[in-house]
Amino acid sequence: MTSDLELLASGNEADVYALNDCRVLRRHRWMDDVSGEAELMAYVGSVGYPVPEVFAVHGGDMEMERLHGPTMAQGLISGEVSVAEGVTMLTGLLRRLHALPPLPGGTGRILHLDLHPENVVVTERGPVVIDWVNARDGEPDLDVALSALIMAMVATDDGYEWAAPAGEFVDAFLAAAPGDPFRRLDEAMAVRRRQLRLDDDTALEPAVRRMRGVR
Numbered sequence: 154m155t156s157d158l159e160l161l162a163s164g165n166e167a168d169v170y171a172l173n174d175c176r177v178l179r180r181h182r183w184m185d186d187v188s189g190e191a192e193l194m195a196y197v198g199s200v201g202y203p204v205p206e207v208f209a210v211h212g213g214d215m216e217m218e219r220l221h222g223p224t225m226a227q228g229l230i231s232g233e234v235s236v237a238e239g240v241t242m243l244t245g246l247l248r249r250l251h252a253l254p255p256l257p258g259g260t261g262r263i264l265h266l267d268l269h270p271e272n273v274v275v276t277e278r279g280p281v282v283i284d285w286v287n288a289r290d291g292e293p294d295l296d297v298a299l300s301a302l303i304m305a306m307v308a309t310d311d312g313y314e315w316a317a318p319a320g321e322f323v324d325a326f327l328a329a330a331p332g333d334p335f336r337r338l339d340e341a342m343a344v345r346r347r348q349l350r351l352d353d354d355t356a357l358e359p360a361v362r363r364m365r366g367v368r
């Protein structure tokens with residue numbers, strides 16, 4: 154039962170409850186098995202990447218280390234994190250992730266495929282990456298394209314509280330991003346369409362135009 158637990162945060166796909174000062178319970182709304190995600194988090198954590206420690210998995214529930222600090226998105230809105238600092242953090246996190254040794258038996262590099270400011274918590278020990286549901290092996294430029302595309306979607310949607318800083322962020326990110334954020338952009342669009350369960354590219358097109366510098 155989660156009714157008597159304190160709801161800390163709700164994302165698009167999961168609700169996160171405080172269990173105590175050191176642990177949270179993340180309840181995914183539609184995934185009924187997050188054991189693969191937990192294994193991948195344990196692996197990247199074991200090779201030195203900043204992720205919360207996972208303590209237990211029950212179906213779609215994950216009990217993990219509670220992180221203290223704002224998400225990078227919250228930090229950008231409050232001004233606690235400058236656009237330049239955020240871009241340095243995000244490009245650094247992508248570079249470090251893609252430099253990790255591949256998964257045992259894996260082909261290609263480990264990709265997060267949803268690495269954007271709402272999935273980074275800025276803690277005292279530095280930025281920590283959450284929400285590894287989409288992670289898998291692949292080609293780093295795809296991950297970089299997705300980060301840029303997701304931020305460009307925020308920048309072109311006035312409904313987002315941080316649309317203005319996100320626009321500045323996109324420009325700085327594209328200038329500093331590792332690899333080539335455009336080379337696998339078509340594939341990134343297809344991945345995002347599936348992630349958001351969209352019927353077509355209509356919702357993605359303004360973001361792609363924004364990335365290509367058309368305003």
Ligand SMILES: Nc1ncnc2c1ncn2[C@@H]1O[C@H](COP(=O)(O)OP(=O)(O)O)[C@@H](O)[C@H]1O
Pocket residue numbers: 161162163164165166167168169177179205217218219220221224271272283284285
């Ligand atoms: N380990 C954690 N410690 C503290 N807060 C967390 C933790 N994991 C997630 N959160 C909070 O819950 C929110 C939603 O979690 P997330 O895994 O990103 O789910 P979603 O798929 O819904 O985006 C995050 O943006 C963050 O604010």
Ligand SMILES: [Mg+2]
Pocket residue numbers: 164165271272284
């Ligand atoms: Mg998230």
